[in-house]
C-alpha cells in the first residue's frame with residue numbers, strides 16, 4: 001500500500017490567546033497530529049502530518065493550541081476535507097451512513113466509521129436545518 005504524506009507546519013513562537021485575547025503567549029510545546037486525508041484513489045492512503053504549537057496564556061492561565069480548524073475538526077482523526085466529503089455523500093447524494101462509509105473507503109481510502117459520519121451529519125443538519 002502506498003502512503004502519501006504531506007507535512008504542514010503550523011507551529012509558531014507566539015500566539016494570541018483565543019479565550020481572553022492576550023497577545024503573544026509563549027510556546028510551551030510542539031506537537032504532531034497525524035490525520036487521515038482524502039485520497040484521489042483507492043490505491044493510495046493519504047496522511048496529513050500536522051505540526052502545531054501549544055501555548056500558555058499568563059492572563060487566564062490556560063494552555064491552548066494554535067488554530068487548526070482549517071485543516072481538521074477538533075479532536076478528529078480525519079481532515080476537514082474527509083468530513084466534508086462524507087457529509088456530502090449523505091446529505092447531497094442521500095446515501096445511508098453505511099454506504100457513505102463504504103464509499104469513502106473505496107474511493108478515497110479512508111476508513112470513516114458510520115457512527116462518526118452520523119455525528120458529523122447531525123451537527124451539519126443542526127447548523128443548517130433544511
Ligand SMILES: [Zn+2]
Nearest residue numbers: 017020057060
Ligand atoms: Zn488568555
